[in-house]
Amino acid sequence: MKVFIVHAHAEPGSFNGALSRTAQDTLRAAGHAVTISDLYAMKFDPVSDRRNFITVKNPDYFKQQIEEMHATEAGGFAPDLEAELRKMEACDLMIWQFPLWWFGLPGILKGWADRVFAMGRTYGGERFYENGVFKGKRALLSITTGGPEAVYQKGGWNGDIHAILRPIQRGILRFTGWDVLRPNIVYAPVRVTDEERQASLRAWAARLRAIEAEQPIDVGEY
Numbered sequence: 001m002k003v004f005i006v007h008a009h010a011e012p013g014s015f016n017g018a019l020s021r022t023a024q025d026t027l028r029a030a031g032h033a034v035t036i037s038d039l040y041a042m043k044f045d046p047v048s049d050r051r052n053f054i055t056v057k058n059p060d061y062f063k064q065q066i067e068e069m070h071a072t073e074a075g076g077f078a079p080d081l082e083a084e085l086r087k088m089e090a091c092d093l094m095i096w097q098f099p100l101w102w103f104g105l106p107g108i109l110k111g112w113a114d115r116v117f118a119m120g121r122t123y124g125g126e127r128f129y130e131n132g133v134f135k136g137k138r139a140l141l142s143i144t145t146g147g148p149e150a151v152y153q154k155g156g157w158n159g160d161i162h163a164i165l166r167p168i169q170r171g172i173l174r175f176t177g178w179d180v181l182r183p184n185i186v187y188a189p190v191r192v193t194d195e196e197r198q199a200s201l202r203a204w205a206a207r208l209r210a211i212e213a214e215q216p217i218d219v220g221e222y
């Protein structure tokens with residue numbers, strides 16, 4: 001299996017860093033090919049505008065999706081985007097590793113998605129959801145939080161974590177055809193003991209060793 005990890009944490013020594021290294025090591029040891037985009041290390045530019053393109057459809061008025069459709073036909077994506085598109089298109093499983101920021105993606109990863117999920121190339125026409133461009137591929141969010149699990153329950157302080165992840169799991173991934181696997185969530189790694197953190201890493205590794213057999217989840221209504 002070809003696995004593509006998109007890693008969004010600025011500190012290599014962070015727990016997110018440990019989760020990404022665990023994933024890489026485990027998956028490679030199981031014989032899978034792993035590619036990683038370490039967005040901060042790459043200094044990935046998250047700003048979406050004309051820099052996304054080497055082609056121009058309308059020089060007078062910038063409309064991102066019109067330029068994306070034109071670039072799809074004309075081979076007009078900027079090299080940094082084209083490289084990410086190809087990694088995504090080549091993989092069987094994509095993992096996003098990130099800390100939850102303001103109930104969502106860190107800006108660098110949101111910008112990556114804003115730029116890379118281009119109309120024409122990754123969705124459009126009749127290609128959405130079960131007929132989406134990435135049909136048959138699987139995607140998995142691996143996240144950490146600051147808050148403990150208790151505050152991420154229905155009726156809890158922050159509400160159901162699955163509702164929080166819905167804009168990503170449904171709005172981006174399922175929308176473009178990915179089969180979404182159950183998220184890997186490590187709650188409040190900063191608040192637990194080192195032993196508990198080690199146990200989380202072992203559980204993540206064990207899950208990844210059996211990942212090929214996993215079935216997608218319902219990312220529907222919450």
Ligand SMILES: Cc1cc2nc3c(=O)[nH]c(=O)nc-3n(C[C@H](O)[C@H](O)[C@H](O)COP(=O)(O)OP(=O)(O)OC[C@H]3O[C@@H](n4cnc5c(N)ncnc54)[C@H](O)[C@@H]3O)c2cc1C
Nearest residue numbers: 014015016018099100101102103144145146147189190197
């Ligand atoms: C802008 C912003 C917005 C945020 N919004 C939210 C929000 O909406 N909701 C929310 O819940 N939280 C939020 N947070 C908090 C954030 O989600 C957490 O701080 C983050 O998820 C913690 O993960 P980390 O990898 O940064 O942890 P770290 O602090 O890097 O790591 C935790 C501990 O793990 C240790 N560690 C590292 N490697 C290993 C290893 N191999 N084995 C064992 N231990 C190890 C580290 O030394 C550290 O002690 C926000 C934070 C910011 C900055």
